[in-house]
Amino acid sequence: MHIKLFLIAVLSLSISCFAESERDQPELLSETDQAGSARTGNEQPARIEAGKKTAEPQPPQETSLDKQSLMIDYCRKHTC
């Protein structure tokens, strides 16, 4: 009886661990993507294409506005 209970407990634990690892998998991918987005967001504003008529992907609006206000604040206080 004890052995039966022990085996059920081990089995439950294994299933629970497996389910957890399955849930983590897509999250890792999406988080890796987020890191990629942060990198893109970091590099993208660093260039206004030399006056060329090209359309660039725009970062999310809220982040852009934050970035703009940070820049404006800096440039009003310093000779930037």
Add this chain to the structure above:
Amino acid sequence: MKTKMLANLVASIMLAGYAGFAVSASPHWSYDEESDWGAIEDTAQTAVPLNYPYAECGIGKHQSPVDLADVKIVDSKLNKLAARYGVDTPSFFNTGHAIQVNVSKNFTGGLKVGKELLPLVQLHFHEPSEHVFKGKKFPAELHFVHISKDGRIAVLGVAIDIGRENAAFQTILDNMPHNYGEANSTSGIKFNPAKLLPSGANTDNLKYLTLAGSLTTPPCSEGVQWYILTKSITISAAQLAQMKTFYSGNARSTQNLNERSILSNHH
């Protein structure tokens, strides 16, 4: 989970790196130690590279200003450049490094690059000029600083020569506080930045040179798009002398072009 933490850490470092110059307190710098800007240490920071906030001044490859003499590629596909400035009630600010005019927060004027309007934030002066024009440094240079909705910086540079007195420049001199860090924001003086553009220039279709560069002051952040007008403006010798009572020699030396192209929208 480790991947999640690592991703967050990387993202945090990158965001801190991007916004760092805008939010952190800046260590003191001067034009006398220009060659060492990149090595100035922020003692409040202990982690590398945050303890060297001006490192880009030393290791950047797209730095400003440059000698504009050598390379010029005419490109008819360049965006049309139009200055859309109007009357404002600005603040006259002595930054400690230059005389500067900060436009009011409800000012709607800016620089139109193609179809995009980049709002004007401030304008300031350097003595002598920072960029070199056909082998020549001008007595001074004016920078109109614009910041787009997504935080990109575009600077319109105008060379200043000695000649006829400039009434708009006199307004700036007359209202500029002499003490470092002081701003005159209550004078209520009306000022139109467009009056500082070359007389006779077509403000709807300005002739310019353009290149990718940087801020010319620490932290020398790159990603700045420069538009340098091919026409200069004038101020009188007396006005230059008066300007020098505020700042003299506040100009960074020219930097290597490093494979960058200087494009022009005219022949």
